[in-house]
Amino acid sequence: MTVSNNTPIKISDKQIATEFLNKYDTFLFDCDGVLWSGTHLLPSVVETIEMLKSLKKTLIFVTNNSTKSRKQYTKKFESFGIKDITEKQIFGSSYATAVYIKNYTDLKPGEDKIWVFGEQGIEDELHDMGFETLGGSDERLMAEWNSDTTPFLPLDPKVKCVVAGLDTKINYHKLCISFQYLTQKEPKTQYIATNIDTTFPSKGMLLPGCGSMIDLLTVSSGREEPPNCGKPSQKMLDTVFKAYPELQRSKCCMVGDRLNTDIRFGLEGNLGGTLLVLTGVETEDRLLQNSDHGLGLPKYYANKLGDLYEFTH
Numbered sequence: 001m002t003v004s005n006n007t008p009i010k011i012s013d014k015q016i017a018t019e020f021l022n023k024y025d026t027f028l029f030d031c032d033g034v035l036w037s038g039t040h041l042l043p044s045v046v047e048t049i050e051m052l053k054s055l056k057k058t059l060i061f062v063t064n065n066s067t068k069s070r071k072q073y074t075k076k077f078e079s080f081g082i083k084d085i086t087e088k089q090i091f092g093s094s095y096a097t098a099v100y101i102k103n104y105t106d107l108k109p110g111e112d113k114i115w116v117f118g119e120q121g122i123e124d125e126l127h128d129m130g131f132e133t134l135g136g137s138d139e140r141l142m143a144e145w146n147s148d149t150t151p152f153l154p155l156d157p158k159v160k161c162v163v164a165g166l167d168t169k170i171n172y173h174k175l176c177i178s179f180q181y182l183t184q185k186e187p188k189t190q191y192i193a194t195n196i197d198t199t200f201p202s203k204g205m206l207l208p209g210c211g212s213m214i215d216l217l218t219v220s221s222g223r224e225e226p227p228n229c230g231k232p233s234q235k236m237l238d239t240v241f242k243a244y245p246e247l248q249r250s251k252c253c254m255v256g257d258r259l260n261t262d263i264r265f266g267l268e269g270n271l272g273g274t275l276l277v278l279t280g281v282e283t284e285d286r287l288l289q290n291s292d293h294g295l296g297l298p299k300y301y302a303n304k305l306g307d308l309y310e311f312t313h
């Protein structure tokens with residue numbers, strides 16, 4: 001195989017792993033497919049995080065998973081034995097969406113309401129920004145769809161925006177009301193997506209992801225594709241650097257499992273490095289044939305994040 005100058009370097013031994021670790025002082029970690037796969041913690045992740053902490057590295061977590069708020073994610077880290085991760089270190093696409101709405105729309109907290117297609121994480125982050133939400137995890141949406149009995153019709157005139165994210169309890173009732181808010185309001189509601197990931201890695205399987213659910217709403221409603229607030233949006237990376245102004249992009253490395261979100265996020269953000277791990281949605285074959293996909297290539301790749309610990313201990 002000819003090695004071109006941008007062929008990803010595989011972290012496959014102690015020397016490469018050590019050189020890699022010494023290159024960066026900050027690591028931005030994707031979560032699903034890197035730290036865990038659904039409810040399954042990936043091998044040597046706790047040891048790797050503890051090792052990086054002992055090396056005085058700055059650790060930041062940037063996930064497109066909008067089902068949890070930053071606060072809820074601190075509990076998920078604890079549940080996996082990944083200790084002392086603070087809300088400030090976590091940037092989820094639900095938080096990025098709330099920041100986007102605050103900074104880039106004319107929606108008024110306390111006045112304009114937001115319809116949520118998605119889970120508690122989106123609702124919590126929007127509530128923290130002062131917005132009232134409808135839909136989301138409202139249990140009444142779990143009832144079978146019936147246009148005569150749904151409590152969500154007539155539409156609420158104060159709803160001015162639809163935010164769509166991953167909903168692992170998706171059903172026809174939720175789709176129907178979201179569809180109404182996307183098509184039956186004049187002036188049109190604003191339509192915003194938390195992220196574009198088409199699949200969701202869980203316990204070594206691929207499942208339908210947020211992006212696929214949003215495409216269903218977009219295609220059926222005939223609406224334009226909504227802005228995406230998660231990776232690879234640079235607005236999300238700007239939010240990170242605003243919270244950590246001391247960071248140097250050249251000393252930061254983005255670690256992810258998806259080329260078109262995580263690695264693109266790092267490349268377009270001019271970070272010093274990118275590391276793709278093969279425990280999520282990408283495969284080594286697809287990566288090495290990647291030139292067919294026109295997707296950016298990571299600087300490094302590894303079978304799993306835990307190899308950073310295993311090769312150096």
Ligand SMILES: O=C(O)[C@H](O)[C@H](O)COP(=O)(O)O
Pocket residue numbers: 030031032033062063064065066166195197198199200201208209210211
């Ligand atoms: O479907 C989704 O929303 C994504 O697959 C998932 O949430 C990605 O999370 P991440 O890999 O960015 O932690």
Ligand SMILES: [Mg+2]
Pocket residue numbers: 030031032033034256257258280
């Ligand atoms: Mg991922």
